[in-house]
Amino acid sequence: MTRSLLPTCALAVAGLVLAACGKAPAPAASLPPATPPMAQHTPPPDYPPELACRQVGGQVVLDVRLAPNGVPVGIDIFRSSGVKALDDSAVTAVRGWQFKGATAGGKPVPSKVQVPVTFAPPNPPPDECNRYL
Numbered sequence: 469m470t471r472s473l474l475p476t477c478a479l480a481v482a483g484l485v486l487a488a489c490g491k492a493p494a495p496a497a498s499l500p501p502a503t504p505p506m507a508q509h510t511p512p513p514d515y516p517p518e519l520a521c522r523q524v525g526g527q528v529v530l531d532v533r534l535a536p537n538g539v540p541v542g543i544d545i546f547r548s549s550g551v552k553a554l555d556d557s558a559v560t561a562v563r564g565w566q567f568k569g570a571t572a573g574g575k576p577v578p579s580k581v582q583v584p585v586t587f588a589p590p591n592p593p594p595d596e597c598n599r600y601l
Contacts, residue, residue, distance in 0.1 A: 500574040505534050505567045505581050513561030515587055516553045521597035523589040526551055528558040530583045536576035538569035546582060558585035 519525075526549030533542035543559050562583055570579035 500571070502572045503570060505538060505570045505579045507565065507581075507583075508538070508568050509566040511561065511564070513557040513585060513587075515590070516557060517594060517596055519551065519553060519587075520590055521593050523593065524551060524554075525549075525587045525589045526554050527584055527586045528555050530558060530562055530585065532562060532581050532583050534567055534569060534579045534581065536569050536578055538567035540565060540567070541578075549587065554587050557587075561585070 527547075528545060528549045529547040531544045531546045532540050535541045540563055543562055545555055545559070548555050549558075562585065567581070569576045571577060
């Protein structure tokens with residue numbers, strides 16, 4: 469008979485323990501979702517005219533570190549175009565770009581973004597090309 473009372477007693481004790489704990493705690497207030505940085509103002513880089521006239525193009529990929537307010541604070545070349553003048557022009561342009569900063573838990577945070585900058589030779593070439601030929 470002791471055996472049959474044991475499960476009943478265990479359930480009763482478990483019920484008392486749970487009742488003593490009170491109500492389950494309310495779930496914590498959920499934090500706003502994290503947001504990535506977003507480009508806001510991205511004027512194109514200057515295309516060196518002598519390269520545009522010679523139909524030299526390429527793509528530079530930049531690693532850009534952003535302050536919490538979205539201002540670029542560091543730029544490294546992740547992949548070069550192979551043409552120093554294009555790389556330099558891309559870095560100069562992106563340094564002046566404006567980003568909306570990233571957030572975590574509703575607060576601004578530093579972030580990183582990878583930025584490709586493509587230089588496609590203009591077609592037709594600029595009128596000033598006669599000076600470079």
